[in-house]
Every structure is written in structure tokens, then in C-alpha cells.
Amino acid sequence: MTVRLIATDLDGTLLRDDLSVSPRTRRALDAVRAAGIEVVPVSARQPRGIRMIAEQAGFTGWALGGNGAQCQHLTTREVLFEAHVDVAVQQAVAAQLAERLPGVLFVSVRSGGEVFIAQDGYAELAHFEDHKRDPATMGRHDLAAVLAEPSLKFIVRHPDRLPAELIMDVRALGLDGFAVTHSGAPFVEILAEGVNKAWAVAKLSDHLGIDRAEVLAFGDAPNDAELLAWAGRGVAMANAHPEARAAATEVTVSNQDDGVAMILERLLDDAG
Structure with missing residues (x-):
């Protein structure tokens, strides 16, 4: 599988329970970005909540907030799309x-x-x-x-x-x-209607010219299930809700044990 975009949930997935980005996870994120892979946070948080951890994670580009209801660039504040409840x-x-x-x-x-x-x-x-x-x-x-x-x-x-x-x-x-x-x-x-994390990542992927099969996604909660099922490779955390685990193609170790970093390290080793 060729990966061009990594879509990751934050709380319970990328972040440890104390809401920190571990040094190992930050190294892995930097390494995949250096390899030319887009890394996009996809969170129930609003952009202001994503910006609270952006520096820790090195996020400077597109972010999907509100469970996919909005796509905003963290540096320029450009809004690519929004979807509202009537x-x-x-x-x-x-x-x-x-x-x-x-x-x-x-x-x-x-x-x-x-x-x-x-x-x-x-x-x-x-x-x-x-x-x-x-x-x-x-x-x-x-x-x-x-x-x-x-x-x-x-x-x-x-x-x-x-x-x-x-x-x-x-x-x-x-x-x-x-x-x-x-x-x-x-x-x-x-x-x-129709909005979820998968819908949002699909819209952003279309904008970036990236195919669904080139998306690697991580998540742990029920609101991640659609994305994990949609992505070319969907990875649930060991601490994931049963709905997320059932939707994923595989399970990694927990957020406390740097499960996202472990998969990213293997991804780069396999590509090397």
C-alpha cells in the first residue's frame, strides 16, 4: 500500500491520556512528513482545540474539526469547507x-x-x-x-x-x-446530514488529489468508525471502543504505548 495521507484522531489515539504528544510519536510524525506524506488531524475538537496541541505534534497544515464538519488550515486559517446543521x-x-x-x-x-x-x-x-x-x-x-x-x-x-x-x-x-x-x-x-470523519477526509483527499486507497487512518472512538472503514488502511487502538475496532482492518497497541508511532515506524521501515 502506498500511503500519501495519514488521517489521525487525537484524544485516545495520537495523544496520551495526559493529552501530550510523546517524543517517540513526534519523531514518527516528523519522519513521515519528511517522506512527503501529508498528516492531518481529524478530531471532534474544534480548530481552537486542535491548535492547543498543534505545536506539540508539528501540525501546520489542514485540520479537520468538529467530527469533519469543518476543514481549516492551521497556519493561514483558510476554510476549505464547512457543513452546518439547519x-x-x-x-x-x-x-x-x-x-x-x-x-x-x-x-x-x-x-x-x-x-x-x-x-x-x-x-x-x-x-x-x-x-x-x-x-x-x-x-x-x-x-x-x-x-x-x-x-x-x-x-x-x-x-x-x-x-x-x-x-x-x-x-x-x-x-x-x-x-x-x-x-x-x-x-x-x-x-x-451525511457528515462524519470519512466524509471530510474524502473531501480533503479529493482536493489534494489523493485516492482513498492511499489513506492510512487511526482512531479509537465510535465517531472514528466510518473513517476506519473507509480508509485504505484503518487502524484502531488497543484501547478502542468496540465499534472502532470492528470497523478497522487492524489493531495497534494503545495510545499510552505509542500505537500510532509504532505503525508509522513500520511504514517507513517497509518503504525503506
Whole structure:
């Protein structure tokens, strides 16, 4: 397999549990870039969250954030594409879900991922690690304000429901016009219809003139499953969710044991 693009998830995959890039992983990333291979972070994080670790990882080019809803260049800030959840879709989901699940709360992420409009009460449930954002900056908005504009990512959270349960609740509404996923964080993420990490990497690959068979992908969570199945070679981490493992063509060691670096080192050895 000829690899021209490496698409890697961050949290639970490239990053160790303390959110660091190990020296071994950084050496491996630098080596594949020196070999002319494009390395692209593909994350549920917004670009601002990706930029928090960009220097550690040496990321300076294209980044796919919001589970694929946006493609932004980390250096020039050029936006290649964005996909938004329609206002009408958000309103329908919120109205029906609030009736079914009292206490459910919503967030609209807008404007390149920089604007975070959280419903009153959401910040009390949140921690910095959830969104790589201080809860004190999330605001306290009424639901009408949350639903007023299209979202790159529409977040659904309930104080007593696990993400896997919430996804079933959303799907049970029987509505269409959106995609829903979760990344292991304590909420679910609603995206524009058809949007996921595979969709985004496919669009970027087309832009770069790279074939699907030339893509090597890494991931660990349910929101990585489509990408791992789509890529020419999909690698799940040993710590991966069963959905990600089932979608992958192979499994490497855990993020704590530098599983991405191990595969990249072998890739270069085989090419050498």
C-alpha cells in the first residue's frame, strides 16, 4: 500500500491520556512528513482545540474539526469547507427531545468553531476537558438563542443519560436531516446530514488529489468508525471502543504505548 495521507484522531489515539504528544510519536510524525506524506488531524475538537496541541505534534497544515464538519488550515486559517446543521432540524430535535427527556440541554457551536452558545445550565455540567474550553466562558443562553442560527455541531447532553443512551433517544425520534455520533465525551453530537470523519477526509483527499486507497487512518472512538472503514488502511487502538475496532482492518497497541508511532515506524521501515 502506498500511503500519501495519514488521517489521525487525537484524544485516545495520537495523544496520551495526559493529552501530550510523546517524543517517540513526534519523531514518527516528523519522519513521515519528511517522506512527503501529508498528516492531518481529524478530531471532534474544534480548530481552537486542535491548535492547543498543534505545536506539540508539528501540525501546520489542514485540520479537520468538529467530527469533519469543518476543514481549516492551521497556519493561514483558510476554510476549505464547512457543513452546518439547519435551524429547522435543530428546532425539531430540541422540541421533541425536551418533551421526551426533561432536563436535556443543548449547545450550538458556530463561526468556525469559535462561538459556543450554551443553554443556561449547561456550564454547570461541563468540565474543561469536555470541550477544551473553560465552562465560565460558555455563557447562559435561553433555548431560543441556542437554536437561532445553524450549527457546525449541535450538542445534546443530559445529566443522567449516557451518550449511548442519548444516541438511541435521538434516533428514536424518527427525524431525518442530520447525523448523530459520540466521541466518548459525556454528550452526543449532531452534525449536518451525511457528515462524519470519512466524509471530510474524502473531501480533503479529493482536493489534494489523493485516492482513498492511499489513506492510512487511526482512531479509537465510535465517531472514528466510518473513517476506519473507509480508509485504505484503518487502524484502531488497543484501547478502542468496540465499534472502532470492528470497523478497522487492524489493531495497534494503545495510545499510552505509542500505537500510532509504532505503525508509522513500520511504514517507513517497509518503504525503506
